[in-house]
Amino acid sequence: MASDKPGVPRGTRDFSPVEMVKRNFIFDTIKSVFRKYGYQQIETPSMENLSTLMGKYGDEGDKLIFRVLDSGEYFEKTKISKNIRLLIKQTIDSGLALDATVSEIKEEDLPLLAKMIDKSRVAQRQSEKNLIDFLDEYFNSRHLANEISEKALRYDLTVPFARYVVMHQNEIAFPFKRFQVQPVWRADRPQKGRYREFYQCDADVVGSASLLNEAEFVLIYDEALSKLGLKDFAIKINNRKILSGIAEIIDKSDNIIDLTVAIDKLDKIGLDGVTKELMERGFSEADIEKIKPVILLEGTNAQKLESLRLALITSDIGLKGCEEIETVLNYLATGKPQTATVELDITLARGLNYYTGAIFEVKTNEVAMGSIGGGGRYDDLTGMFGLKGLTGVGISFGADRIYDVMEELGLFPATSSQSTQILICCFDKEGEAYAFAALQQLRANNINAELYPAGAKLKKQLDYANAKNIPFTIIIGSEEMESGLLTIKNMETGVQEKLSLSEIISRQITL
């Protein structure tokens, strides 16, 4: 047993009791709102098969997936070792020069290598490499990882959810409204606010094209964040079809990404900057003139929609996008958000290749902070697992950022009903016996209470109460035992009173 100074892996965190109370406050609040809107919780395994995860997040995403080794006995029987042994033997036996190229190698000389070349996509591209470089690349590549690992930690909750829906499609009552709050893992370079393990907090509904769902997600954001105490935040909405329409009216449907990347910077670089960037990206002056009314969209959401409709008059898909936005806004005229402003923002383009309809993003105006939530509608999430044509829409809460916002604004409740309410202090075994009976009565009345075991000085006991932020202490000495009147101390104000246990109980319960 090593006695090195212990630590946690880079990019991971312990959560202390104080942090857990705050995190639970956030998660419990969001979950209660999800439930109020009919969303049901599921959980999926932390590990998924590699085949479930790979290829779903792009090349960059794939690299950030944490693979889990086939462990124990199984790992010791892996093929690597046999392959290495055979390869070394075959290489030496064949008498091949190390600078022979792969294409010069005859199958009968290096049968294992031939098989590797056959199996490996890396290998097929390497036939002009020399032997050593090929082996280097082969063992260096993901191919090796695939030989010793067949599962990985989930990278997000969306792909596992799609896998879940396809696997359980016969048990599910559609529309399926699910929420999920679990950690995900990414082998990202850790930095401030970016972790290798963090919780995602998602709600999605699949199997319903109704825009009622979009409206309800706006209301879910509004209700959850209001309950958490946020007082000024915006839910920005856009629609992929509007972005498609903008590209269509200038006949640049293929350049929609260039277009949205440039428009997205309006806030930072202004119209001149956007114009410059658009021209650099190959848009003509005529193009820019045509989409200027869109870029400079102003006024209320209704006014923006009117301008958009005029600008997109020749684009069916663009008009469809306007209609969808209008429908969502109409729902929200009946079911009004209590706190949030809802803003149509055509510069919003998160996960563009993924979303097919509504796009959401949530920002607080009280603190400088990236988005604290986002989501949108997608039309073929489960297609990757063979279930085509199931439309869905979903949102995500950025719990770590919400935590930071609430910390900065001092929004966490000073006391928590989850914490100990009363610490009983005593001085000797006799006092402890008396105190223990009182303690069990407090608990029988659902008061979270503790007894400091006999033998410590009062100061130490009170320090303990302060360290745990326990609001009340009861001190039991010989006088208290005789009179039955217990000294109860408010730890914040320092005020002490003498009360009977039943008085204390009725007072605590009504607190």
Added chain:
Amino acid sequence: MASDKPGVPRGTRDFSPVEMVKRNFIFDTIKSVFRKYGYQQIETPSMENLSTLMGKYGDEGDKLIFRVLDSGEYFEKTKISKNIRLLIKQTIDSGLALDATVSEIKEEDLPLLAKMIDKSRVAQRQSEKNLIDFLDEYFNSRHLANEISEKALRYDLTVPFARYVVMHQNEIAFPFKRFQVQPVWRADRPQKGRYREFYQCDADVVGSASLLNEAEFVLIYDEALSKLGLKDFAIKINNRKILSGIAEIIDKSDNIIDLTVAIDKLDKIGLDGVTKELMERGFSEADIEKIKPVILLEGTNAQKLESLRLALITSDIGLKGCEEIETVLNYLATGKPQTATVELDITLARGLNYYTGAIFEVKTNEVAMGSIGGGGRYDDLTGMFGLKGLTGVGISFGADRIYDVMEELGLFPATSSQSTQILICCFDKEGEAYAFAALQQLRANNINAELYPAGAKLKKQLDYANAKNIPFTIIIGSEEMESGLLTIKNMETGVQEKLSLSEIISRQITL
């Protein structure tokens, strides 16, 4: 994107909404009792450094730890590939015969190999192996795993807790009462009731030697399991010091494991069987005669203690164990368990090498099932990380088994306040608008409610309500919109009534 039929890794599970409601019921109940007794929640990362985990669970345990590959970019730069390349080159260049033994190899011929031998404990034992066999073993061993993996998934919550306490010792107010409910991973062969990912649910206190803690753990078991609806269960207690005493009185302190393994079988094989087994394990007839009163312990706990004290009269440690048990039982005479029977059971020896004082185990008498909880006192948990002399005691709830017990006994509540209470059904866009306003009023009164989006037949909507186990539906047609009296249907009884929305709200809230 593959369209293979998706699955989950062997030994892992999805949890459906129905299962999640039940699992939350169990975890929420246990957590609320932990909190009532002053325990605070922490969470630790899913991944720990290998150095934190390895060597803590014995050789068999180490093999079951799931290692996580150093991922992405980092993995591609791993040393393996360089080593393989160098080794092949050096092997060929040196002209060494493949059957040369490791000890024949000169450092200047194969410098890399020399370094490997130097670094690897495996290697040091292999000097008479030939080169190929050595390489085989080297790359085949855990050594390779260590080169490409430096972290692993936690195997339990106890070692991460010890690591947490040592890391955060300066922030913690001792005695530190923490609970933790998180998944753990074990590369065990999956079988019925044994999973590769499962939740553990632990509470521990470190830094307090008071036996009050032991008594409170008995009360925590009692209260949590009573709240879950269990009506007949036993909390068995023992003390490692009593087991030491029994070994001591026959002068067989070194054979304590043989002794306890044999005694443990009393239930199954009776006294004759135990006698036979003890003799096979090298105990004399005189030994057996001397410990027979202990093995045959009968009567109430007080009577058992009296017999034990007589039998252990010559063993200080044995008497100390009796005294500790008595102290715990004295606490429990004041703070009485509501449901559990507390049984002194000297055959109880779980994790013997680990525990130093109290040992607990919980069994239900209503269903045939292994233990549903267990724990005990340990005197040097944090010693493995360099913090000596911190005593602790802890318990664990077996959540999966408790789930199975409750399922078998039908103890889960038929309805859950977490689920949707009312589904509103409508037929057209006009009805939907009316319904949406009503829906938001229900939610404003904290009633979990859903609206089925317009366009589906009533049967489909009612099927959806039944599938989600929603107890009430409101049906909104043109008549309802005119009169303002809504048809509310009790989905279980089929009874329909016409009520105003405010009547529905006040009735639901008081339900």
